[in-house]
Amino acid sequence: MSKEILQSVKGMNDILPDEAELWLWFEAVVRDWLHAYGYRNIRMPLVEPTSLFKRAIGEVTDIVEKEMYSFEDSLNGDQLTLRPEGTASCVRAVLQHNLLYNAPQRLYYSGQMFRHERPQKGRYRQFHQVGVEALGFAGPDIDAEQIVMCARLWHKLGLRDVALQLNTLGDAASRQRHREKLVAYFQQHQDVLDADAQRRLHTNPLRILDSKNPAMQALIAAAPRLMDELDDEARVHFDSLQQMLREHGVSYEINPRLVRGLDYYNRTVFEWVTTRLGAQGTICAGGRYDGLVEQIGGKPAPAMGFAMGVERLLALLQDDGMLPPRPEVDVYVVHQGDDAGRLARQVAEQLRDDRLRVLLHCGGGSFKSQMKKADASGARVAAVIGDDEAAANEVSLKPMQGGEQVRVNVSSLVAAVNQIIKQE
Numbered sequence: 001m002s003k004e005i006l007q008s009v010k011g012m013n014d015i016l017p018d019e020a021e022l023w024l025w026f027e028a029v030v031r032d033w034l035h036a037y038g039y040r041n042i043r044m045p046l047v048e049p050t051s052l053f054k055r056a057i058g059e060v061t062d063i064v065e066k067e068m069y070s071f072e073d074s075l076n077g078d079q080l081t082l083r084p085e086g087t088a089s090c091v092r093a094v095l096q097h098n099l100l101y102n103a104p105q106r107l108y109y110s111g112q113m114f115r116h117e118r119p120q121k122g123r124y125r126q127f128h129q130v131g132v133e134a135l136g137f138a139g140p141d142i143d144a145e146q147i148v149m150c151a152r153l154w155h156k157l158g159l160r161d162v163a164l165q166l167n168t169l170g171d172a173a174s175r176q177r178h179r180e181k182l183v184a185y186f187q188q189h190q191d192v193l194d195a196d197a198q199r200r201l202h203t204n205p206l207r208i209l210d211s212k213n214p215a216m217q218a219l220i221a222a223a224p225r226l227m228d229e230l231d232d233e234a235r236v237h238f239d240s241l242q243q244m245l246r247e248h249g250v251s252y253e254i255n256p257r258l259v260r261g262l263d264y265y266n267r268t269v270f271e272w273v274t275t276r277l278g279a280q281g282t283i284c285a286g287g288r289y290d291g292l293v294e295q296i297g298g299k300p301a302p303a304m305g306f307a308m309g310v311e312r313l314l315a316l317l318q319d320d321g322m323l324p325p326r327p328e329v330d331v332y333v334v335h336q337g338d339d340a341g342r343l344a345r346q347v348a349e350q351l352r353d354d355r356l357r358v359l360l361h362c363g364g365g366s367f368k369s370q371m372k373k374a375d376a377s378g379a380r381v382a383a384v385i386g387d388d389e390a391a392a393n394e395v396s397l398k399p400m401q402g403g404e405q406v407r408v409n410v411s412s413l414v415a416a417v418n419q420i421i422k423q424e
């Protein structure tokens, strides 16, 4: 009786070798891009104390209320959570290791995040983010740097159809004034609010503005605007940012309804959105979070960051017709017989020492079947070793794109292979 093959957890995907080639290419482009702007890599654990996310993201957010994979450590009863995002962990790590002492930090991380959402195209339970955080910078120049960085990356990747939405959430005092006006306004129109909005009215009224319920859209459109409550400093910050974006030729749309799903934001918030991924069109999002460092127990320090969803970005690239680059093989080593096998293993390492990519045939078989495998591998040269070659300490080299087969001594093998590759 055949056993059923166990499946991966719903919403958590394998990335198979063909697709992984695209991931590797993307990760290399992104790493170069981040280093060009002076951002440095930081790596945090996948698991953190649950209290970190409650405190940073906010108790009354979708993520904390219903999307976290939380569990109790069976050894000591600690409450732990698989990270749903990276900002909280990054700030925790920076404070724990005192990295902000005397120096601002430009940091980035990448890796898996976990949210218990309803899986659909572009929305997964395990997904990957590349996240960028700049800590200790107060001015709008860092906001502009990060937004321009994104625009440059989309250009580098050849992405079309991504648009920037921008908003400011002001500071604590203006948000409080706005919140009071908002609650009063929604209370006057309780009959139009759906159950979710009723619930949020006193816990997180700002999130009502994010509702997709068609019945509430007219009400939301006419709601008091935070923009009208901004104090001078926040207004100047936002104006300067826009000025810098214009100077860089980055176009944007101001969306006063952009409120973000995490509570730590203030002032600048932004999302890069495409219309091509259906409902899951946000490929990158972030903003300023000047209060978070203090909230997690540090001395107050301003901060700004964003994260992009790698699955969504790659889906967009594939939609644009981008194919994973084929893994490159320089040499396929074909061999038959014990002495030939010994020499084959030795020359394979010799070629690899010269940074060539070498597939050494494993599993035996006739020369003919091995040559078929060499052809299928896409190798540029087959290095063939039989009893004859082994006895003479030589290798026959067959250019796979056509051309004369040559026989060379092992001592001149590397030069001969490079010569053939150069001639292609």
Ligand code: HAM
Pocket (backbone or CB within 6 Å): 084, 085, 086, 087, 115, 117, 122, 123, 124, 125, 126, 127, 128, 129, 131, 132, 133, 261, 262, 282, 283, 284, 285, 286, 287, 289, 304, 305, 306, 307, 308, 309, 310, 311, 312
């Ligand atoms: P976020 O908006 O929750 O922000 O996530 C950032 C991006 O991650 C989204 O725009 C989306 O592309 C991707 N993403 C989120 N959830 C999923 C999912 N379930 N499946 C696939 N992709 C997803 C943050 O996480 C903040 N930490 C960003 C930030 C950094 N703000 C300041 N610094």
